[in-house]
Amino acid sequence: MALRLTPTSGAPGEASPSAALGNILPFRRSGAEADPPRRIHLSPPQLAGGEMQALEETLRSRWLAPAGPIPRAFEAAFAEASGFGEVLATSSGTAALHLGYRILGVTPGDEVWAPSLTFVATVSPAAQMGARITFLDVEPGSWTLDPDLLRDALAQAAREGRLPRVVVPVDLYGQCADLDAIVSACDRWGVPVLSDSAESLGAQGRGRAAGKGARLACFSFNGNKIITAGGGGALVSDDPRLITSARHFSMQAKESSPHYQHETLGYSYGFSSVLAAVGLVQLRALESRVAARRAVFARYVAGLADLPGISFMPEPAWGRSSRWLSVMLIDADRFGADREVVRGALEAVRIESRPVWKPLHLQPAFRGSRMIGGNVSIGLFERGLCLPSGAMEPGEQARVIEVIRRLARA
Numbered sequence: 001m002a003l004r005l006t007p008t009s010g011a012p013g014e015a016s017p018s019a020a021l022g023n024i025l026p027f028r029r030s031g032a033e034a035d036p037p038r039r040i041h042l043s044p045p046q047l048a049g050g051e052m053q054a055l056e057e058t059l060r061s062r063w064l065a066p067a068g069p070i071p072r073a074f075e076a077a078f079a080e081a082s083g084f085g086e087v088l089a090t091s092s093g094t095a096a097l098h099l100g101y102r103i104l105g106v107t108p109g110d111e112v113w114a115p116s117l118t119f120v121a122t123v124s125p126a127a128q129m130g131a132r133i134t135f136l137d138v139e140p141g142s143w144t145l146d147p148d149l150l151r152d153a154l155a156q157a158a159r160e161g162r163l164p165r166v167v168v169p170v171d172l173y174g175q176c177a178d179l180d181a182i183v184s185a186c187d188r189w190g191v192p193v194l195s196d197s198a199e200s201l202g203a204q205g206r207g208r209a210a211g212k213g214a215r216l217a218c219f220s221f222n223g224n225k226i227i228t229a230g231g232g233g234a235l236v237s238d239d240p241r242l243i244t245s246a247r248h249f250s251m252q253a254k255e256s257s258p259h260y261q262h263e264t265l266g267y268s269y270g271f272s273s274v275l276a277a278v279g280l281v282q283l284r285a286l287e288s289r290v291a292a293r294r295a296v297f298a299r300y301v302a303g304l305a306d307l308p309g310i311s312f313m314p315e316p317a318w319g320r321s322s323r324w325l326s327v328m329l330i331d332a333d334r335f336g337a338d339r340e341v342v343r344g345a346l347e348a349v350r351i352e353s354r355p356v357w358k359p360l361h362l363q364p365a366f367r368g369s370r371m372i373g374g375n376v377s378i379g380l381f382e383r384g385l386c387l388p389s390g391a392m393e394p395g396e397q398a399r400v401i402e403v404i405r406r407l408a409r410a
């Protein structure tokens with residue numbers, strides 16, 4: 001079968017990932033049933049325009065490996081976009097986190113501290129390395145790691161002689177954690193900070209880019225993130241030694257000798273040139289994506305905030321969220337329907353929405369882990385709903401709003 005790389009339909013910037021698939025993949029829908037209204041996804045991949053040409057040039061160049069000039073060009077562009085001096089592009093955000101844990105020296109039995117309200121990938125590499133995870137609650141003003149709780153818990157841990165190997169704040173749904181306060185609490189005890197900024201490229205905290213000020217930060221270019229390469233990630237730092245070391249581990253820890261000498265063992269975590277070519281084009285759209293996501297959020301607020309029992313993820317005065325996802329809170333008693341009823345009503349008309357992350361200390365996979373605090377995370381999980389937040393056609397977001405409005409207590 002000949003692969004056709006030029007789509008015959010689908011406008012540039014078309015949000016739906018499925019539009020052109022029929023032309024290039026050997027399968028078709030049966031076609032007998034009438035087309036239902038287009039499904040509205042939570043955060044679908046979006047093309048910036050120019051990806052096709054970049055891919056074609058890359059394929060022609062024969063630079064396909066996770067090495068060479070294209071990943072390097074992506075790293076240079078990402079240094080610019082992220083505000084960090086040193087960048088290692090990786091095969092995923094989770095791989096970047098794994099490398100971060102490795103170069104910070106996490107070993108079995110070490111403690112790793114992270115907020116409970118996050119995606120599992122924040123801590124799964126550390127848990128798989130044998131670390132014990134301690135979860136902490138988030139603060140209600142930003143939904144990110146509570147610096148006061150952290151400061152007290154660190155002092156207590158220091159008294160008990162069990163300080164964590166690393167603290168991992170998470171920039172949640174496009175919102176930066178209060179990194180200055182977190183870093184100063186950790187500096188007091190010499191504990192490094194690895195910022196999981198996978199959801200928050202383009203956001204700012206206290207006037208600085210997401211993650212800036214942490215020893216290390218990681219980002220993701222997965223399909224649902226604000227910038228996608230179809231997969232990929234980055235580990236960044238302002239310390240060149242850390243990124244040099246991470247780069248070594250990311251390429252199987254090969255020493256520079258013709259016979260592949262290995263003093264230690266690494267991983268295959270490089271970023272393919274093919275994906276880097278897509279990522280380079282996508283990065284150029286970052287600023288406009290942030291503006292678009294913030295506009296989506298503002299339209300939800302304008303369309304729903306007057307309803308009883310409805311509120312939205314707050315934005316603290318010191319932060320500027322990218323609003324990667326628009327998140328709404330539903331007080332069931334006042335609104336007249338709970339989060340799951342709203343989610344079900346949206347799903348019934350092909351609109352995807354999702355509960356706020358289930359706190360990790362409630363996940364069976366982390367049974368027995370220590371949790372410090374927890375009421376804020378649990379409350380947000382019970383009431384929080386992530387709404388479609390990517391590019392939507394005019395009228396589509398109005399449809400989402402209309403479905404929710406109809407459920408409100410009269």
Ligand SMILES: *Cc1c(COP(=O)(O)O)cnc(C)c1O
Nearest residue numbers: 092093094119121122198220222
């Ligand atoms: C997406 C995400 C990751 C993982 O990134 P991948 O590229 O999917 O491996 C890590 N942490 C958080 C908070 C995320 O949302």
